[in-house]
């Protein structure tokens with residue numbers, strides 16, 4: 036886990052992967068220098084050939100050099116991309132693992148806060164965006180700085196006055212123009228983004244309330260209004276584009292300016308007889324690639340606002356989640372102590388909970404007792420209060436009345452007793468072993484293997500080309516839904532906490548896979564307390580208590596046999612769920 040010094044999303048990774056990023060930057064610089072050398076030798080070759088050398092052998096060396104630098108430039112550019120992308124993909128996979136570790140333990144709590152957005156999807160996309168920060172901002176900027184410093188140093192050795200002039204000219208384009216351009220464009224881009232966001236919100240609202248717009252007969256008016264707003268946004272976007280083109284045009288002029296200055300200077304040197312005239316074109320042409328890498332910084336800086344939102348959002352997530360984690364880590368010791376002294380007794384006494392502003396309570400007068408190793412199934416329609424109940428059990432919500440306790444202590448002080456297996460476990464693009472090890476980062480290879488064996492994945496993993504070191508394809512596409520859940524289950528085994536919350540882990544699986552997964556879950560989690568939210572009755576026979584929730588209250592409860600015996604509704608539901 037990163038310490039506070041490593042809190043951001045850019046600098047810590049630059050430090051950690053300095054070697055790889057440095058190699059990519061060096062290759063980028065070498066590619067620019069190779070391009071400069073190519074144009075330099077080409078310029079010389081053209082001038083030399085124009086003077087009609089008596090023998091082709093007299094221009095043989097420049098011909099070979101042109102070829103070498105031509106190939107070299109392409110090869111170096113390719114190598115730079117390869118190393119740069121390799122570095123960035125490694126950074127992204129570390130970032131994703133970090134994000135997962137931050138979010139996963141609070142999955143249920145986050146879901147209660149970010150009900151309507153697919154938070155994980157959103158932040159995963161943000162991390163995707165960050166790769167551009169490295170590839171399109173950090174690397175080009177570093178390469179431009181180096182090219183600037185090297186060119187001026189070389190020039191000083193030939194002509195200090197001219198070197199000073201060029202340092203000012205190129206420095207203006209490298210340091211001053213990008214800052215001015217960023218200042219102007221940043222506020223416009225932000226304004227544009229805000230406008231777009233508000234239009235999206237309005238459009239989404241309108242789509243949800245389309246029926247009301249039609250019924251009220253005001254749809255035409257709304258459409259007209261929306262069209263006008265769109266026209267304003269399009270106008271601003273057009274202005275932004277025009278500005279970008281103008282900036283590109285100025286950049287080309289800047290390169291042209293440098294070429295003219297170099298040609299005039301080289302002409303002066305030739306007049307003084309300090310260089311041969313054949314070098315004039317060579318020195319002029321060399322400005323093209325060097326200046327281009329410098330003026331590119333303006334374009335690069337203008338991209339910063341595009342990624343600001345992503346970085347801000349990721350920092351916000353850290354700020355929201357870290358206080359929760361701090362509380363959890365304080366509880367770890369207590370958890371360890373409690374693990375040594377089973378049993379863990381979980382109790383809810385007449386708990387009531389209402390969301391702020393809600394008319395009815397989401398959980399109403401609910402009492403439960405789950406002793407160590409007890410198994411509770413929670414069923415109910417959507418909105419019945421199942422998730423709220425889980426938040427209360429996990430100590431993420433505080434009851435308005437009543438209390439939730441473990442061994443007589445408030446649950447808020449003991450939240451690190453829980454593992455959670457939810458509907459969509461995320462698999463990272465790292466090795467299979469690392470994905471399992473997310474449960475406990477210090478777990479040994481043997482422990483990872485053992486956990487995989489327990490969940491029935493060992494043979495399948497061994498059959499992969501690299502065994503446990505095989506990389507998951509992005510988002511674990513190589514694994515089926517059931518296998519993904521088994522990996523998540525192996526993580527839970529490594530965590531080895533006394534209470535496991537199962538939040539519909541089998542939802543979306545076919546009945547056979549579901550039955551097999553449930554059989555594995557109940558087998559490997561034997562002895563642990565299970566709290567299982569499920570949408571149907573497959574596997575409920577194995578539970579010690581089944582509760583049905585309706586409008587926040589318990590509408591039916593008992594063991595499977597009791598419910599079958601006394602409740603006609605349960606009997607029918609059970610039969611429906613068990614039709615072959």
Ligand SMILES: Nc1ncnc2c1ncn2[C@@H]1O[C@H](COP(=O)(O)OP(=O)(O)OP(=O)(O)O)[C@@H](O)[C@H]1O
Pocket residue numbers: 147148150390391393397415416417418419420421422423424
């Ligand atoms: N963050 C929230 N703010 C306000 N009301 C909420 C919030 N979360 C849930 N509710 C409301 O509380 C009630 C219980 O919701 P809850 O999510 O606990 O039900 P659920 O049984 O888990 O539903 P589902 O199976 O669809 O997840 C619902 O009426 C819901 O609209």
